Amino acid sequence: MQLTQLKKEYEAWQAKKLALDMSRGKPGADQTALSDDLLEAKWVTPSKAENGMDCRNYGVPDGIPEAKRLFAELMGVPEDQVIVCGNASLSLMYDYLVQCMFQGATAELKPWAAQGAIKFLCPVPGYDRHFAILESLGIEMINVPMLADGPDMALVAEYVKDPLVKGLICVPKYSNPEGKTFSEAVVRAFAALRPAAPDFRVIWDNAYCVHDLYDTTDPLLNILDAAREAGTEDYFVTVTSFSKVSFPGAGVAAIAASPANTKAIKARMGIQTIGHDKLNQLRHVRYFRGMEGIKQHMQKHAAILRPKFEEVLGILERDLKGLADWTVPRGGYFISLDLPAGCAKRTHQLLKEAGVVLTPAGATFPYGKDPEDRNLRIAPTFPPTAELRQAAELLTLCARIAILENAANDSKTI
């Protein structure tokens, strides 16, 4: 009876022939407009970096000094451990994993691929593009549950006793999709790992390092500091980018790691390229000036994003309380929704048939397989607020239909 009512509501939505997209972590047009001034020629005029190199010409493969300084501050690492690169941290991770896989993490170490069927630990739910990289390289992925304050580190510590477990990939702050930030205890547990593999590497994708929704940030202990203290800094490679600070696809990305790893990455990169886009580095450095400038800019993003997150969270609270679980992130780009087991795919399908695109159910797990078919990733940033509200209302409606259908099926099978 309740299901019949909900389905009627659903049909009314379908009749609206919506075309809404809540699938990807893209900034909205009002957010990218915040950086429009960055496109002015003044930021690259004159075009010489502070070391005298003309950014309009070849050279400086590891980044202009002022860009290294900016990223060193942003990432909390010494300048000589930062390599400032092109537009995408995803490429930095991909290229680094390819290097480890086929040439070895450092010149002294055997390629991972020459050591057998190697494995990576994947905190779940996680980021589909991370998993796609690992899968494409033939690296076996092992799910590790995310707990309230980060991955289940007791389990991780167990897994790394296997020398074929070569690493772990994660988003430590405002994680994708849950928006969780690893606690100090979790970060210290990472630093304290004693993996059997000497070439164990954690890819620390700090994509949302300054992407707060509120005035106070979720503090994240610096992994390279903690690891240095623990004598394990070679196990950690960190990346970040300006993709969701300035322009996705036209920002600047950087990779930071221990001296040994930095050396290995630079050695490969020195063969791979003559240098990255220094004009875009210069543009970003002069526009953002430093951490203070970045923070002020991110507050403008937050002012746009906060109401969107709160809108969706309010609708979840109103419609799904007691029926499902979700995270309440204080930063990042996503909300993670956990439905009763067996309901995620059906909810996704119903949404699709009503014109709302959501990240596919299962995408937040390796191989696209959510073992319990529970998790959905909500990306509230891109749609304008009015569309977002419609999409969220339709989402909770579809979720309730799926839950009721599921319960009905369950009772049938009893």
Place this chain on the structure above:
Amino acid sequence: MQLTQLKKEYEAWQAKKLALDMSRGKPGADQTALSDDLLEAKWVTPSKAENGMDCRNYGVPDGIPEAKRLFAELMGVPEDQVIVCGNASLSLMYDYLVQCMFQGATAELKPWAAQGAIKFLCPVPGYDRHFAILESLGIEMINVPMLADGPDMALVAEYVKDPLVKGLICVPKYSNPEGKTFSEAVVRAFAALRPAAPDFRVIWDNAYCVHDLYDTTDPLLNILDAAREAGTEDYFVTVTSFSKVSFPGAGVAAIAASPANTKAIKARMGIQTIGHDKLNQLRHVRYFRGMEGIKQHMQKHAAILRPKFEEVLGILERDLKGLADWTVPRGGYFISLDLPAGCAKRTHQLLKEAGVVLTPAGATFPYGKDPEDRNLRIAPTFPPTAELRQAAELLTLCARIAILENAANDSKTI
């Protein structure tokens, strides 16, 4: 006696304490200034590509449509066989070779690395950064002499009977360092190759496709057309870039290949990145407009470069006639100087000790080993003309010293 005189002249030069650089194929500051207007915001305002995608946001991994059209015209290939990428064709070649080596040229083919000690053919003299890529990947390099109109294709046809010979890397137009353009017969001989390896790949680095010094161009037959006719198009992968059209390091590069190869490259790239810098693509398309705009722009480069090339060539003609051989390029970035055997390293050393940096002797050969120690690469583009003249005069002086010393040694050993 003549040597004594030359050495006196050399000492006089040394006293000048010069610091000149004729080593790399970098445009001069007057050349990069030609594109300064490209840095204005007007070229990316409004920022939507013609398919409606906002270039300030994620998406379009293979390039915006108008950029694909521009490169399709530039490279003479169908738009759907072009992938417009980031700033560097070197990275495109590196990444492609890594893909072939470790994952296979296409999904159906075994990785090169899994097939034994594979080899590449390297027309010599050639480009040191090409050789560095192959060496870093552990690919054995085999020298193939450049003849007047391209590589010795009879020899190439012999070598490719070996299934471990997996490819060849070359600059077909205004070759680096000789400035030679492959004749129609040579290009057709490439297309007619019937290699034993089904995953044979020629990396066709068309870096200087529009880089003429004179009003008429050295015609280059389109390899993908010729290969399509011959049924061998999967053997050829071509790249080019705007590095020496607009800004080295801040231009746009593209890769074009057969449908099967394009598909394989896109499949890998779709994992490696969410997308390249579309704002820079848009900027270039709107600024250069089309082939006519590119040609007009390249004429301005030629007007700056032609006198520099002619200056150096005049000094070579005046001082080294009958003593050495050199090429007289009609485009590109280099002049190739062939000294008598055993004289290149010594000339390089003498130059260095007088403050002139030249590409190291041997660099134009795989493993940095010029078997006869004859070849030097002259890069006349970067120094201002007055400095270039000094550098060239010192070069011919050092060459003459080396030649005389060498002759004296030879007579001693008789």
